[in-house]
Amino acid sequence: MDMRAEAVWEAVSPLLPGFTVEVLPELDSTNSELMRRARTGLLDPTLLVAERQTAGRGRLGRDWQSESGASLTFSLGLPLAPSDWSGLSLAVGVSLADSLHPRVQLKWPNDLWLDGRKLGGILIETASFGEVGQARRYAVVGIGLNIAPRSGEGLATPPAALREVLPGAEAGEVLLRVAQPLVQTLQAFETYGFAPFQARFNARDALRERAVQLSDGTAGTAHGASEAGALLVHTAGGMHAVTSSEVSVRPA
Ligand code: BTN
Secondary structure (H helix, E strand, C coil): CCCCHHHHHHHHCCCCCCCEEEEECCECCHHHHHHHHHHCCCCCCEEEEECCECCCECHHHCECCCCCCCEEEEEEEEEECCCCCCCHHHHHHHHHHHHHCCCCEEECCCEEEECCEEEEEEEEEEEEECCCCCCEEEEEEEEEEECCCCCCCCCCCCECCHHHCCCCCCHHHHHHHHHHHHHHHHHHHHHHCCHHHHHHHHHHECCCCCEEEECCCCEEEEEEECCCCCEEEEECCEEEEECCCCCCEEEC
16 A cells, blocks of 8 residues: 655655654554553654554543544644643644535534545653653544445444545555645644634534534524634533533534
8 A cells, every 4th residue: 555655755855853753564553552662652743554453542441443444544743742731632624624625514523424434543641751840741633434335334433434425546546645734734733832723623613513412411592612612512501611621522
């Protein structure tokens, strides 16, 4: 599979000194691998692609299954120091959606949707490094995208595929399309936080003005993301800003 590693490197390295691209045929999980490396002190900016993951992970301890050749699974690891981390996965979603297609929608906090079906997901993890008291963070931004149609068996949300809107899309071309804007997004987020992404998120919000059910039992109507990236849900008790990443939300 041609992952266009050289072209990706050429597009991204001017923005990120020391950047490397690595493509491996198989890994348990690109997120797990970059987190392991970070814990051993390997903190260079790295884009790691796996042609196949044997233990891909999603949010809330779920697994992420993808078929070799039919998906793009990669993680970007880099030191990141925003003053506020809230809304990072939303900003990443905005960047991906803008790079991919006008019809791609975002489902708070980190799913990409097409017509109510799941096109992809984002899993962000961080590792601390440096002196206690001056600790810095290495962020691992993991992205899984369905490129070709796949079976929906065992999935909570039926799957969508990028080829529905980009016929003939190949994993390497898709990576080349999203990588440089993603790095620019992370750098903009580091400086300005989520606020500049709020309107773009809300324009693509799949839950906007829809009845939603939260996993903590709350029900209401979704009203987009706040300036800090919280999901605003109007319930019988008033407006709630849902921030906990432990809460999942689905259309009621
Ligand atoms: C979700 O939908 O809950 C997030 C899915 C994230 C999947 C990607 S695939 C590349 C990276 N490595 C992983 O193990 N997970 C992320």
